[in-house]
Amino acid sequence: MALTALICDDSLLARNQMKKSLPAAFDAEIVTATNGMEALEVLRGQEIGVVFLDLTMPELDGVGVLEAIKAEKMDVFVIVVSADIQPEMQKRVMDLGALAFIQKPVNTDKLSAVMRQYGLI
Amino acid sequence: MTDLSFTEEQRDCLQELINVAMGLASDKLARFLNTFVHLQVPAIGLVNAAEIPEQFRGQYQGQNSSMISLGFFGDGGLRGETILLYQLDNAGNIAALLGYDDDAASEAEMLTDISSILTTTFLNGLAEQLDNSFSYAAPRIISSRDSDFISKLEQTAFHWQLALKVDIRYELTDHSFDCNMILLIPGEAVLKLKTILDHVLAEF
Numbered sequence: 001m002a003l004t005a006l007i008c009d010d011s012l013l014a015r016n017q018m019k020k021s022l023p024a025a026f027d028a029e030i031v032t033a034t035n036g037m038e039a040l041e042v043l044r045g046q047e048i049g050v051v052f053l054d055l056t057m058p059e060l061d062g063v064g065v066l067e068a069i070k071a072e073k074m075d076v077f078v079i080v081v082s083a084d085i086q087p088e089m090q091k092r093v094m095d096l097g098a099l100a101f102i103q104k105p106v107n108t109d110k111l112s113a114v115m116r117q118y119g120l121i
Numbered sequence: 122m123t124d125l126s127f128t129e130e131q132r133d134c135l136q137e138l139i140n141v142a143m144g145l146a147s148d149k150l151a152r153f154l155n156t157f158v159h160l161q162v163p164a165i166g167l168v169n170a171a172e173i174p175e176q177f178r179g180q181y182q183g184q185n186s187s188m189i190s191l192g193f194f195g196d197g198g199l200r201g202e203t204i205l206l207y208q209l210d211n212a213g214n215i216a217a218l219l220g221y222d223d224d225a226a227s228e229a230e231m232l233t234d235i236s237s238i239l240t241t242t243f244l245n246g247l248a249e250q251l252d253n254s255f256s257y258a259a260p261r262i263i264s265s266r267d268s269d270f271i272s273k274l275e276q277t278a279f280h281w282q283l284a285l286k287v288d289i290r291y292e293l294t295d296h297s298f299d300c301n302m303i304l305l306i307p308g309e310a311v312l313k314l315k316t317i318l319d320h321v322l323a324e325f
Contacts, residue, residue, distance in 0.1 A: 014140075
């Protein structure tokens with residue numbers, strides 16, 4: 001059974017860029033969320049294999065989503081995809097359990113390498 | 122009358138490009154100051170630029186603020202101005218952190234340095250994503266303590282009638298220092314920007 005991937009970003013452009021950057025070999029159904037609150041609703045309501053998570057978002061930001069995932073012990077891979085590339089932010093999200101940090105705009109080779117590393121493709 | 126207003130797709134596209142440019146600028150500032158910059162979603166809107174000096178007077182006159190304005194010029198008529206606004210009351214600890222002396226000349230030097238990190242990095246990042254390149258005018262410092270504050274403000278971009286205004290806030294959580302950046306793009310350049318955004322959107 002193919003897994004379901006969640007793309008969470010407040011920007012439509014960024015969600016579309018993310019979809020287009022996914023490697024062709026990635027066999028997954030894609031669902032989307034436009035802020036952290038929506039993402040948590042999706043995560044609580046259905047089984048999600050991997051989340052591509054933006055950080056700077058209204059309602060609830062990406063750090064808030066990571067904290068909730070940790071607190072609720074959700075079993076999901078999180079790959080952070082963000083323009084907020086400050087060293088302290090990268091450390092913060094990795095400490096909260098993110099698998100990887102990808103800088104926006106997404107470099108498809110880097111994304112593929114990370115996804116291969118974690119057996120997603 | 123030409124319609125300068127953005128479609129929702131264009132606004133979303135610009136906001137995302139600005140997000141990426143903000144990310145580059147705040148990363149550079151964070152590394153320069155060895156601190157963390159808290160980023161928020163920027164606010165974008167069309168404004169009547171002629172009203173801005175009056176708004177600024179209400180907000181800043183009598184306060185200890187400085188602004189640095191920087192004009193930029195790109196290919197194909199794309200141009201605009203950034204204005205970085207500081208509240209100086211909390212700039213002292215940043216000055217100390219960076220080893221500037223506590224006098225007016227150093228204050229100007231420090232603000233120019235921070236401004237060049239934030240605005241130039243931001244604008245270069247934006248230009249790259251727009252497949253454009255910007256050149257810059259010499260920065261100008263305007264202090265709210267100047268007696269001719271308003272007339273100086275009026276000599277900046279505000280004679281433009283309609284302008285795109287983007288408010289960006291960089292907040293240094295460790296040092297109670299924040300600054301706001303305003304990006305102003307005049308009417309005819311907004312038309313050019315809309316065309317460029319449509320090209321970016323067509324790729325996705």
